[in-house]
Amino acid sequence: MDPIDISAATLVCAMGRGLDNVAASLREERSGLRANDLDWLDADTHIGRVDGLEELAFPAILSDYDCRNNRLAQLGLETDGFAYRVAEAAARYGADRVAVVLGTSTSGIRQTEIAYAARDPETGALPADFHLQETHDYFSLADFVRRALALTGPGAAVSTACSSSSRAFIDASRLIEAGLCDAAVVGGVDTLCRLTVRGFGALELLDARPCRPNDRSRGGISIGEAAGFALLERAGESGASAAPFARLLGFGESSDGYHMSAPDPAGKGAQIAMRDALKRSELQADQIDYINLHGTGTPLNDRTEDIAVAAVLGRDVAASSTKGGTGHTLGAAGVTGVLLAGLAIRHGIKPKNLNLVEVDPDFRSRILADTETGPVRYALANAFGFGGSNCSIVLGGAE
Amino acid sequence: MTRFAITGIGVIGPGVGSWDDCTEVLRGERPYEPADAAIEAPPILSPRERRRASPTVRLALGAAMQAVEQAGQEPGALPAFFGSCHGEGKVTHSLLDALTAPEPVLSPTQFHNSVHNTAAGYWTIAHSSQVPCDSVSGGDFSFGATLVIASARVVAEGGAVLVVAYDAAMPEPMHSKRPMTGAFGVALVLDQPGADGAICDVDYAPLPGDADWSAVKTTPLDALTVGNPAARSLVLLEPIAVGEQRTVSLGCAPGAFHAWSIRPC
Numbered sequence: 206m207d208p209i210d211i212s213a214a215t216l217v218c219a220m221g222r223g224l225d226n227v228a229a230s231l232r233e234e235r236s237g238l239r240a241n242d243l244d245w246l247d248a249d250t251h252i253g254r255v256d257g258l259e260e261l262a263f264p265a266i267l268s269d270y271d272c273r274n275n276r277l278a279q280l281g282l283e284t285d286g287f288a289y290r291v292a293e294a295a296a297r298y299g300a301d302r303v304a305v306v307l308g309t310s311t312s313g314i315r316q317t318e319i320a321y322a323a324r325d326p327e328t329g330a331l332p333a334d335f336h337l338q339e340t341h342d343y344f345s346l347a348d349f350v351r352r353a354l355a356l357t358g359p360g361a362a363v364s365t366a367c368s369s370s371s372r373a374f375i376d377a378s379r380l381i382e383a384g385l386c387d388a389a390v391v392g393g394v395d396t397l398c399r400l401t402v403r404g405f406g407a408l409e410l411l412d413a414r415p416c417r418p419n420d421r422s423r424g425g426i427s428i429g430e431a432a433g434f435a436l437l438e439r440a441g442e443s444g445a446s447a448a449p450f451a452r453l454l455g456f457g458e459s460s461d462g463y464h465m466s467a468p469d470p471a472g473k474g475a476q477i478a479m480r481d482a483l484k485r486s487e488l489q490a491d492q493i494d495y496i497n498l499h500g501t502g503t504p505l506n507d508r509t510e511d512i513a514v515a516a517v518l519g520r521d522v523a524a525s526s527t528k529g530g531t532g533h534t535l536g537a538a539g540v541t542g543v544l545l546a547g548l549a550i551r552h553g554i555k556p557k558n559l560n561l562v563e564v565d566p567d568f569r570s571r572i573l574a575d576t577e578t579g580p581v582r583y584a585l586a587n588a589f590g591f592g593g594s595n596c597s598i599v600l601g602g603a604e
Numbered sequence: 605m606t607r608f609a610i611t612g613i614g615v616i617g618p619g620v621g622s623w624d625d626c627t628e629v630l631r632g633e634r635p636y637e638p639a640d641a642a643i644e645a646p647p648i649l650s651p652r653e654r655r656r657a658s659p660t661v662r663l664a665l666g667a668a669m670q671a672v673e674q675a676g677q678e679p680g681a682l683p684a685f686f687g688s689c690h691g692e693g694k695v696t697h698s699l700l701d702a703l704t705a706p707e708p709v710l711s712p713t714q715f716h717n718s719v720h721n722t723a724a725g726y727w728t729i730a731h732s733s734q735v736p737c738d739s740v741s742g743g744d745f746s747f748g749a750t751l752v753i754a755s756a757r758v759v760a761e762g763g764a765v766l767v768v769a770y771d772a773a774m775p776e777p778m779h780s781k782r783p784m785t786g787a788f789g790v791a792l793v794l795d796q797p798g799a800d801g802a803i804c805d806v807d808y809a810p811l812p813g814d815a816d817w818s819a820v821k822t823t824p825l826d827a828l829t830v831g832n833p834a835a836r837s838l839v840l841l842e843p844i845a846v847g848e849q850r851t852v853s854l855g856c857a858p859g860a861f862h863a864w865s866i867r868p869c
Binding site: 306314324330331341343344348351357360361372376379382403404458460462477592 | 708711726761859
């Protein structure tokens with residue numbers, strides 16, 4: 206495929222606000238997970254919480270969109286000068302030529318949880334000041350970001366569970382390639398809510414301790430929240446005030462066609478996604494220097510992913526999950542992994558699996574127990590989701 | 605101008621159980637008699653999945669099968685783009701309701717069946733298919749958003765794709781906040797221009813501003829077109845049904861409209 210520049214990016218997650226802070230956490234091997242301290246979450250678990258959302262000044266003109274998810278989106282837009290970089294692109298191409306394609310798995314459902322708890326005891330009606338369309342709709346996030354950035358190009362929410370925000374990169378790349386837009390704001394936002402904490406609890410996939418992806422005694426996920434945004438443009442066309450963050454070289458996507466919540470044990474779909482990503486990027490497996498694994502910390506996910514990675518990329522490529530630091534940010538997990546892979550390239554760092562004590566002895570891929578430094582030319586990031594939805598993204602450095 | 609052909613159409617909605625039904629109503633060949641959409645579980649699902657499949661999943665898969673059969677395509681072989689405003693509204697409601705209990709216990713099956721891509725997941729599981737399956741939401745513009753994203757793949761990478769849009773009214777108390785009319789599912793197989801068995805060719809290009817002239821043509825199904833995001837597809841389907849070359853306006857997001865030129869083959 207024709208390469209696409211990630212001409213600007215930002216990430217806000219438990220490991221830090223902004224790319225520099227997140228990179229510092231990676232270098233210093235600092236996890237952002239903490240014992241749950243949100244009283245309304247009411248669960249004995251560790252969370253990857255973003256501080257400051259409750260106090261954030263939300264744009265008054267868009268107050269109908271006010272919910273935890275759009276607050277985190279707003280915080281993201283205000284970080285790393287992202288909104289400014291988008292404004293530059295909009296001035297260059299026209300606001301109608303900039304698309305917004307954003308992944309989310311639960312959108313602003315925390316607001317609906319609050320509204321359900323406040324239903325009228327007589328009629329069952331939701332509170333009058335609850336704005337369902339502007340907060341609960343899956344499209345709420347993309348709608349809010351389009352309005353906040355005054356963009357009028359194509360817009361959509363992508364919601365393929367935990368691969369949502371990787372697929373946003375794929376869909377938007379094709380919009381650019383087909384000439385339907387010149388630039389696209391992609392990525393995604395997901396925030397803590399009771400639905401996902403209780404839901405993963407019901408599936409017995411929640412670790413009470415901080416999650417330990419790829420560890421032999423891993424016991425499930427820790428849920429986190431994140432906003433990750435990237436501005437995509439045709440490679441070399443940006444002409445913006447700052448150098449691009451990284452380059453999107455290829456992507457692959459597939460389905461398991463197996464089960465709604467359990468991965469295909471052979472990892473067939475995951476293998477197809479990684480192979481297609483290599484093919485589109487015209488790279489060989491041994492050219493990949495670092496893999497940011499989906500690595501949720503559930504026994505089944507990590508085992509399946511290891512089988513698939515070993516089959517496609519062999520046993521020598523350094524691989525880690527960063528969810529021990531960020532938590533599993535669900536609909537934002539894809540963009541979080543992609544941007545962390547980008548940081549690996551920019552800073553020449555292969556981050557270790559945080560919280561890992563002993564690598565699962567059955568694993569065949571090269572799981573990092575220690576952080577390594579050295580040039581990372583090409584990196585691959587995986588994201589898999591319920592419904593058997595798989596995405597792999599290959600990045601290179603901006604030239 | 606972005607161009608593709610449509611080679612298969614499926615429709616399930618109130619009083620219209622197929623594209624043929626829909627065509628007869630749009631042509632005025634028979635009176636429209638609204639009735640609840642007949643949404644049976646498609647036989648492609650295993651008995652267990654048939655029991656678990658929500659009405660919205662049935663709606664989506666039923667329409668998808670019709671379109672794929674008309675296009676003469678292998679169902680599990682087409683990359684698919686599912687689009688819906690709310691996805692699994694009914695399942696989401698029962699989880700939200702359960703969360704209000706003092707000690708909430710959620711059903712694990714309901715939880716994984718609440719994701720927006722549940723219909724997409726069931727579709728690939730039914731066909732043991734590894735082809736990619738997207739799940740898109742554009743609010744009231746979900747059909748247009750899904751169609752634009754799917755057509756970008758047809759243009760950028762060649763081949764054919766399946767587009768499925770589906771939406772059903774949510775239960776109370778959400779319905780009162782976000783009313784929607786009936787249950788409607790539509791599916792299209794998009795292929796390269798000039799593909800064998802093309803029903804029509806479609807070109808589209810951006811329109812400046814809020815150029816919504818979708819209300820120009822009145823049909824017996826207008827209440828659906830306005831009231832259900834998936835049924836906004838009827839703006840595009842009407843010229844195909846009556847066999848007239850026409851250009852219609854359809855949005856893919858608030859303030860982002862395209863002029864769609866339909867040329868029946």
